[in-house]
Amino acid sequence: MLAYIARRAVLAILTMAAISVFAFIIIQLPPGDFVDAYIANLSASGSSVSMEEAKSLRALYGLDQPIYVQYMKWMSRVLVGDFGESMEWHRPVAEVIGDRLWLTIVLSLSALLLTWGIALPIGIYSAVRQYSALDYLFTSISFIGLAVPNFLLALVIMYFSFVLFGANVGGLFSSEFDLAPWSVAKVWDLVKHLPLPAVILALAGTAQLIRIMRANLLDELRKPYVVTARAKGMPEARVIWKYPVRAALNPFASTIAYLFPYLVSGSIIISLVLSLPTVGPLLLKALIAQDMFLAGTIVLLLGVMTVIGTFISDLVLMWVDPRIRFQMD
Amino acid sequence: MPQTPMVDHPDHEAGRSPSATSPLLSVRGLKTYFKLDEGIVRAVDGVSFDLFAGRTLGIVGESGCGKSISARSILGIVDRPGKIEGGEIWLQQESEDSPAIDLLQLPHEGAEMRAIRGKEIALVFQEPMASFSHYYTIGNQIMEAILLHSTASDAAARARAIELLGMVGVPNPERRVDEYPFQLSGGLRQRVMMAMALACDPRILIADEPTTALDVTTQAQVLNLLQRIQKERGLSVILITHDMGVVAEMADDVVVMYLGRAVEKGPVDEIFHDPKHPYTQALLRSIPSIMAKPRTKLATIEGSIPHPFARPSGCPFHPRCPDAIKGLCDVTEPPTHALRPDRAVSCFLYGDAS
Amino acid sequence: MSSGSISTPKPTQTAEDRFAVATQWQLTWWRFRKHKLAVASGIIVIAFYVIVVLADFLAYADPHATDSKRSHIPPQDIHFFDNGVFKPYVYGLTQKRDLRTFKLSYQPSLDRKVYLAFYTEGYSYNFLGLFPSNKHLVGLVDARPEDGIFILGTDLVGRDLWSRIMVATRISLTIGLAGVTVSLFLGILLGGMSAVYGGIVDTVIQRVIEILRSMPTIPLWMGLAAALPNSWSVIQVYFAITIIISFLGWTDLARVVRGKFLALRSEDFVTAAELAGASQYRIIFTHMLPSFLSHIIAATSLALPAMIISETSLSFLGLGLRPPAISWGILLQDAQNIETLALAPWLLTAAVPVILVILAFNFLGDGLRDAADPYG
């Protein structure tokens, strides 16, 4: 068991390291270094930077040193929570991101819970009542869910709510709470706005999970231990709930590991369509404006967040699967 | 001729029986079919046999001849798309005076039928690994059987589970009871399986190839255990196997199955010393295979088993039968011919037809 | 069938001779034919690739030509019968000035019929990029310059949506194909290496796959795509985007390849070939590859929709292909904001081919997978 946790932890750390390299590459990719961009940015707004200043800035960020030294410097600052300065906003990156990261997490997590909550019962039903009318219905719906990219779904829903209700369904807050400090009322407002984007975000994942759950359960239903349970004289419904459903839950639990990155990804793009105050629109703006510290930080934080989510899902899996608990040591 | 006429049909309704005591379990003309897109698989196609109290009935036959499906049909737990299409399964009730009941007349999912599963008739499976769920301890799975059929408390059920584990020879039962199936060896698992089957003191134990998945020494141990338990408890056992050696050692009576039919029946000595049906004779010629690796199929018989969708016309064995009579065996199905009340064979070489 | 206690006897020669002599490919094909939905999807996929080839021929208006007076013309009815005779026509357009905004625009005038003709001449293009042509499936006869066909309407700058969808299909579907080819190459190479060499190579590749899979793809893609220099040509961007989307897309294929490699390696004929002294590479290429090609095809057709969605999403965000390139994502970008959408809802029709193609590939892939491996 400890060996299992250790292996997973090492993998999580490696993944984070890989992500930090990607983030760093993204920061480095645009032509010229960031001081050039900074100077261009400043001169666009009328002020200018002297050669001296430029030089000292370069020295500060280690831009005159080899690339791996720059990476190490950047990392050592990131590790203490200093993500650099946003060029566009002229404020520290951490401040610019602010609540948006948490809102991204909240949105992705609610979509995850929703995905599970919908997919589990439907998947079980579809497997147990294979080829029933409802099974066909759910199967068709899940195919459509698979085929409609969620930003398209968001567009369509936006359009219809606009046409039918004349309301803009975007956003996570009503306008009066947009800039207000956190309060119970604001949280409640968030709770009221969350379902629609969460459903849109969850749909594709739900469709996938229904198919996974159905297939797993169909597999499990044919296994000999189900016959054993029946042969004991257990009522059919209890047989199904106690044994095959329990077994099918396991691969289901492990889907969290790729569902979560997928949802985080999706949240970026639907946030743009629905103008949600997550990191999505910020990332796009930063990338277009080549505000690289901001963009790189967002990529890094999103990556780290998914890695942590995946790691937690590994622990959950270990907790629910006795084979992992007992066989590793 | 769709159905084999039963010459030795005991008339239960009239309360008569072919031998001195009436059978504990009597299967008559059982048919279980799988209706698939590709066609109908007649997994069990008119099988009849009797199990007498305290005795062991061996069912032998090549892989796929319908042994396991027969066993599941008795308990009414055939998986979709399988369905019992006909026949009778008479179970003698606990008290001698009450009439036998036909299990096929009981609703499959009804409480009566469930009360018989596990309580009256228990099943031990071919694969001890796959027959347990890996998500519950063996104690949990044994206790479940006890709790289903009695009003015992959890603590009492647990104590009983530990007792059962000790009885089937599991060392350290107090500790093992909390272990998971994957923590046990194959032989131990089969013992636990047996403990689970015996949990409610059933009258009939159906053991479906209980030793096939085990190595030779463990096989012997498990068979010894089975014999011991049968003696101690006066169990009636249906032992399904494709190993003639196991049959010789364990069974009192034998049913030889081929493609969903019982082609020959009789006491074990007679089957071995005077096999009538050409298929039985072929099976016996393949006996040295008990010394070979476990899981060896009876491959020494000429030809191979027909595809389940393509059952041969006439006698199902005729494409492989050395004695087949042209123009008869490949056209007409041989009737079951009773040589004696406890001895029957379906083959044109015997009875009036020859 | 997973239950070991149920063993189906092998079909014998007598059972069905047709099956006994059938090759692996024939068997797969027979099983595939039974999936009606998969077959229908296959036909749809083929139809889409026909559009890829004939895009310019099927378009009737230059997809790049803008005309401020044709801004946001709604889809127009095509009338097929004129006085009971099959003679398709549309109504001509007349110039009008909006009295409030003072903008000039075209409005259909119901008193003037303009007839359609088939296989007519229109804007010039290069068929398959090679042969100059100006033939189009439909066109107008005796039309005034302002007349036009607008099956699906026009966008803000007056470009015809139908023609743009046709041309966009070409880009979106080929980029998917190119992306899947690169992924396939990486997947077979790395998955194969993983299986063949095993040991440390396997461990490293498997860990890399796990790491890549646990990353949120869209932000990474966005970051990489945003770095493509503005000065790059359409072709350069096209290839760069292909590489970016395959960069994370190969992992699934590598897993399939590795799994099948391992499963096949333990099978008899490979052992036999090894015994017969065939070299490792010969074994791989003459025995193993053909036998799991069908699996690869199935996995590929399931990977394609993901590629198409990736490209569409990136272009939709404005980080993928850039105008003047035309792809589904670029078309949908025009429909991004709600005000435009409220004015010109027909712009959403660009979503139809996306959904259709993704569905078709999914069904096709499922059918192929079932046909390749009915028990897996």
Ligand SMILES: Nc1ncnc2c1ncn2[C@@H]1O[C@H](COP(=O)(O)OP(=O)(O)OP(=O)(O)O)[C@@H](O)[C@H]1O
């Ligand atoms: N779920 C199923 N679907 C279709 N056919 C089935 C199914 N289960 C069993 N069969 C068919 O029923 C026949 C009998 O199967 P059964 O499991 O009873 O054989 P068996 O005699 O127990 O063989 P073995 O010695 O291999 O255990 C086989 O031909 C098999 O093809």
Ligand code: SF4
């Ligand atoms: S009936 Fe004919 S074919 Fe069948 S076993 Fe007897 S002799 Fe052989």
Ligand SMILES: [Mg+2]
């Ligand atoms: Mg069996």
